[in-house]
Amino acid sequence: IPESGHKYYLQFSTEDYRTGEDAGSCLATVLYPKKKSPPVVSIKCSRTKDKKEILEEDNRLYQRIRHQTKPITGNNIPDSYGHIEPALEPVWALAVAGSSSIMWEKSTETLGYSLAQVKAAKQWIRKDEFIEFDYTVLLHEIPTQEIISCHMRLTWLPGHPLKVKHFCASASHGLDEGSGAESGSASAEKAANF
Amino acid sequence: MRLPVLLAALVAVATCTETFVGHQVLRVVPKSDEELQKVQELQALEHLQLDFWLAPRGLGFPVDIRVPFPSLQPVKAHLEASGVSYSIMIEDVQALVDEEQTEMLRSSRRLPLDTNAFNYEAYHTLDEIYNFMDMLVAENPSLVSKLEIGRSTEDRPLYVLKFSTGGMNRPAIWIDTGIHSREWVTQASGVWFAKKIVQDHANNEGVASILETMDIFLEIVTNPDGFAFTHSKNRMWRKTRSKNSGSICVGVDPNRNWDAGFGDAGASGNPCMETYHGPYPNSEPEVKSIVDFVKSHGNIKAFISIHSYSQLLLYPYGYTSTPAPDQQELHELSAKAVAALSSLYGTKFKYGSIITTIYQASGSTIDWTYNQGIKYSFTFELRDTGRYGFLLPAKQIVPTAEETWLALKVIMEHARDNMY
Numbered sequence: 285i286p287e288s289g290h291k292y293y294l295q296f297s298t299e300d301y302r303t304g305e306d307a308g309s310c311l312a313t314v315l316y317p318k319k320k321s322p323p324v325v326s327i328k329c330s331r332t333k334d335k336k337e338i339l340e341e342d343n344r345l346y347q348r349i350r351h352q353t354k355p356i357t358g359n360n361i362p363d364s365y366g367h368i369e370p371a372l373e374p375v376w377a378l379a380v381a382g383s384s385s386i387m388w389e390k391s392t393e394t395l396g397y398s399l400a401q402v403k404a405a406k407q408w409i410r411k412d413e414f415i416e417f418d419y420t421v422l423l424h425e426i427p428t429q430e431i432i433s434c435h436m437r438l439t440w441l442p443g444h445p446l447k448v449k450h451f452c453a454s455a456s457h458g459l460d461e462g463s464g465a466e467s468g469s470a471s472a473e474k475a476a477n478f
Numbered sequence: 479m480r481l482p483v484l485l486a487a488l489v490a491v492a493t494c495t496e497t498f499v500g501h502q503v504l505r506v507v508p509k510s511d512e513e514l515q516k517v518q519e520l521q522a523l524e525h526l527q528l529d530f531w532l533a534p535r536g537l538g539f540p541v542d543i544r545v546p547f548p549s550l551q552p553v554k555a556h557l558e559a560s561g562v563s564y565s566i567m568i569e570d571v572q573a574l575v576d577e578e579q580t581e582m583l584r585s586s587r588r589l590p591l592d593t594n595a596f597n598y599e600a601y602h603t604l605d606e607i608y609n610f611m612d613m614l615v616a617e618n619p620s621l622v623s624k625l626e627i628g629r630s631t632e633d634r635p636l637y638v639l640k641f642s643t644g645g646m647n648r649p650a651i652w653i654d655t656g657i658h659s660r661e662w663v664t665q666a667s668g669v670w671f672a673k674k675i676v677q678d679h680a681n682n683e684g685v686a687s688i689l690e691t692m693d694i695f696l697e698i699v700t701n702p703d704g705f706a707f708t709h710s711k712n713r714m715w716r717k718t719r720s721k722n723s724g725s726i727c728v729g730v731d732p733n734r735n736w737d738a739g740f741g742d743a744g745a746s747g748n749p750c751m752e753t754y755h756g757p758y759p760n761s762e763p764e765v766k767s768i769v770d771f772v773k774s775h776g777n778i779k780a781f782i783s784i785h786s787y788s789q790l791l792l793y794p795y796g797y798t799s800t801p802a803p804d805q806q807e808l809h810e811l812s813a814k815a816v817a818a819l820s821s822l823y824g825t826k827f828k829y830g831s832i833i834t835t836i837y838q839a840s841g842s843t844i845d846w847t848y849n850q851g852i853k854y855s856f857t858f859e860l861r862d863t864g865r866y867g868f869l870l871p872a873k874q875i876v877p878t879a880e881e882t883w884l885a886l887k888v889i890m891e892h893a894r895d896n897m898y
Contacts, residue, residue, distance in 0.1 A: 301865070364662075364713045365601050366871030398864035400714065422714065424867055427837035429731075429752035431714045 289317040290393060298329070301380060302373075308332045316393040323393070342442035346415065348374045355409050356417075361402040375405045375417065378446075382438040383421050385448045390423075400424040400431060414441045423452070498571035500547030503531065506557065506564045507540050516560045517541050526553065544571060593617060598670050598879075600872050601662050604634075604706050607699055610669055611637060618676050621689075627697075628767025631720040634702040636767050641675050641694040649897065650693040651780045651890050652772070657732050657764070657843070658716045659704025661786040663860055663870045663878050668698035668784070670879035671886070688890050692779070695771075701732055701764050714868065718762050722749035730756035733785075735765045738845035739797025744838035755841050772850065780854035780893040781847040782886065787867050788836070788859035789827045791816050791885065794848040796832030796839035804853050805831070811854070811892050815885035822881040825861065832857065854893045858882060 285291050292314045298307040310329035317324070331338075349356065358372045361379070368376055379402045387397040403420040410416050419436040434452040508514035517534050520526065520543070529544040545553050557564050568574055589606070590596045593613050602610070615622045621641055628636045642648065655668030675694060678684030685694070699705050703719035717729030727750035734745035737759035741747070745755035760766040772778055793808040795801075802808065812829035819827055832839055836859075844855035861870055861878045870878070 362866060362869045362871070364708075364869065366866050366869045366874070398867050400867050401869060424864075427753075427839075428746075429716060431752075 285315075287318070289315055291315045302377065306332055339442060345374050345377065346440075346442045349378075349407075349415055350413075352407075355407040356405070357407065358405045359403065361405065372405075375407075376402055378415075378417060378438060378440065379405060379419050379421060379436070381446055382417075382419065382436050382448045382450075383423065383434075385446065386421070386434055386436060386450045386452070387423065389450075390452070395428070396426045397432075398424045398426070403433070410439075414439050414444075416440075498544075498575055500550075501544055501568075501571040502547075502550060502566055503542055503544050503568035503571060504553070504557075504564045505540050505542050505567045506562060508534065508537055508562070510537070513560070513562045516557065516562050520553065520556065528553070542567065544568075593673055593676075596669075596673075598666075598673065599876055601666055601875070602669070603709055604699060604702055607665065607669060608635075608637065611639060611672070611698070614639070614672055614676060618679075621676060621679055622672075625695075627771045628763050630701075630703045630764055631718055631762070632703045632706075634706070636697070636702065636764060637699070638695050638697045638771070639672055641679075641689060641696070643679075643689045645691075645693075647775070647777050648691065648693045649777050649779045649893075650695055650775065651688075651782070651893060652695045652697075652778050653782045653784065653886065654697040654700045654768070654843075655784045656698060656705060657700040657783060658785055659701045659708045660714050660716050660868045661860075662708070662868065663786050663875060664784045665699055665705065666872075666875045667860065667879040667882055668696060670876065671883060672696055672698065674879075674883060685887060685890065688887075688894055692890070692894055694890075695778075697768070700768075703764075704729070716752050717754065718764055720756075720762060722754075722757075725749040727754075730754055730762050732762050732765050733783075733843055734839065734841040735759060735762050736769075736841050736843050736846035738842065738849055739795075739840040742797050742840035744797055744840035753839075759841065769846075772847065772852075778847075778852055779897070780856075780889055781844060781852045782854075782856045782858065782889065783843045784858045784860065784882070786860040786870065787862050787864065789825065789861060789863050790835055790857075790859040791819075791827055791829040792832045792835055792844075792857040792859070793829075794831060794845045794855055796842045796845055799833050799838075802831065802848060808854075808856075811889065812856070814892075815856075815888040818888045819881045819885040822884060823877055825881055827885075853898060854889060856889060858885070 294312045294314065295309070297309045299305060300307045308329055308331040310327055312325060312327040315324040356375055358369070358375055361372050361376045362368045380399060383399045387399070391397055400422040403422055406418045408416040408418060416437070416439045419438065421434050421436055423432040423434060425432055432452050434450050437449040439447045506513070506517050508517055514534060514537060520528060521530065521534070526549040527546050528549065531542040531544055532540055534541045543553070589609060593610060596610055596613070611624055615624050621643065623640045625638045625640055626635050627638050630636060653668070653671065656665035675685055679686050679689055688694070701718060704715050704717060707715045707719060717731050719728055720730055721728060722730070731745070731753045734753050734755040740759045741755055746753045748754060756762060760769050791812045793802065793812060809830070816827040816829050819825060828835060832842065844857050848855040860882060861874060
């Protein structure tokens with residue numbers, strides 16, 4: 285759009301991250317303004333699952349995590365061979381949801397991300413009913429091909445929006461102190477339902 | 479104490495600093511109080527550095543003592559002088575420790591005996607893959623040979639398997655996997671392809687007909703230094719392992735190091751970046767060896783370089799938006815190849831030129847091979863689309879290889895039927 289920026293019209297389908305089954309479709313417009321600022325997004329989705337079903341699944345996930353007697357910790361999820369310990373699947377699922385909020389914030393018209401691996405996960409037991417995890421996640425950045433390490437703190441209770449705080453190192457190969465690294469906190473607009 | 483447990487403990491120690499060369503383990507079974515006392519005296523002599531595996535307990539109970547080499551003479555003299563009989567249970571502790579260690583290593587990674595016993599549904603180490611190649615050649619000497627086309631920065635051999643039923647410098651197809659070391663499903667698929675070619679030939683089906691008139695070259699581990707590094711230190715390593723002068727950062731992106739638009743937009747000049755193009759084209763031996771091979775062979779008709787992930791089939795160019803002269807034919811061929819791939823498990827692939835389908839990339843492999851006159855130059859990006867990414871679960875190796883093979887056959891058959 286001359287003088288204004290680039291506008292994209294998107295139509296896409298969604299699927300359940302775990303099962304792969306169809307989860308609905310969405311229509312969206314994304315406007316990247318000429319000047320560097322976050323894009324303007326408008327989106328409308330149709331869901332195949334109703335809210336009640338989603339809450340039930342969230343509760344099941346929640347119970348699985350709460351049931352553990354010790355704080356859950358894990359490393360390298362999936363491992364080098366793509367394997368995820370069944371006991372750590374809920375931890376991975378939460379990381380996927382939380383990382384998506386980091387990637388949402390970081391991505392631009394020319395930079396995109398995927399979650400490459402959960403390097404470390406550590407649960408912090410809280411006095412209230414919220415679940416809290418500390419993560420180190422690796423994001424794969426396109427087109428630079430860089431692997432970005434991000435520290436993520438996540439709190440969640442079914443029926444509530446996922447709260448995510450993150451801090452990503454700048455892309456420079458194992459050198460942890462990066463200048464110009466970003467920090468930010470975000471809570472997802474809608475409840476993290478999966 | 480159990481002998482194996484003790485030995486294992488010794489192995490653990492041995493792997494650190496201590497050596498047990500010349501040490502012996504003696505057994506004494508005291509049959510009288512005098513004998514028992516003589517043995518107990520030994521316990522007090524700290525300077526002998528005796529290690530009692532079985533301490534004295536009483537009459538009739540065995541006493542096992544590990545005796546360091548320098549103490550052997552005094553200990554035996556002490557026992558013999560008192561008429562205490564002993565037996566030598568272990569003549570040389572170090573020899574036993576060494577043997578155990580070898581066995582432990584061998585059993586934890588039990589090498590298969592032949593390519594039928596090889597586990598295609600698992601990821602393997604560099605040694606295991608190189609061993610596989612040797613077995614394949616040994617089992618099929620008239621069809622398969624192994625060529626060393628160069629050596630990597632860290633001096634690892636760069637091996638290419640040649641599949642040929644004869645002739646002299648026949649028109650050929652080149653396939654490489656693992657140029658980016660973290661893309662593990664590609665090397666694993668390469669191994670599967672190698673076996674598949676042999677099987678097809680044996681059963682006179684599939685690519686057997688292609689082998690009647692063409693040769694196939696397959697480089698399974700195109701970046702062995704990087705591959706070894708993904709096993710030992712960093713699973714996410716992509717580049718080579720060459721040192722960059724003036725920088726602490728290591729490695730060059732082998733898919734930006736080719737002489738096609740080298741250094742243009744679409745690669746980085748920063749050695750610390752994943753897409754660093756290197757100081758000059760073909761600076762990387764992993765790349766130069768292929769360049770030399772292609773030029774000296776002179777008769778390669780199709781060149782396919784395999785990557786992961788994204789599920790794409792790509793043709794030139796990456797460094798420029800000028801369409802390749804054969805764009806239309808390549809596009810139609812891609813459509814057929816992708817359809818064949820999908821037919822097996824429904825896996826969806828997109829296709830097009832590199833620059834229009836993913837992003838601008840300069841100095842990439844197939845841009846160079848295409849400009850050399852190899853019309854059928856393609857790059858694959860295999861499974862998946864980001865859910866597991868580089869860490870594709872091992873159980874997807876075979877399905878990925880199987881579906882990709884169908885696409886490769888379409889390209890190979892087209893090259894054979896459209897000789898130029």
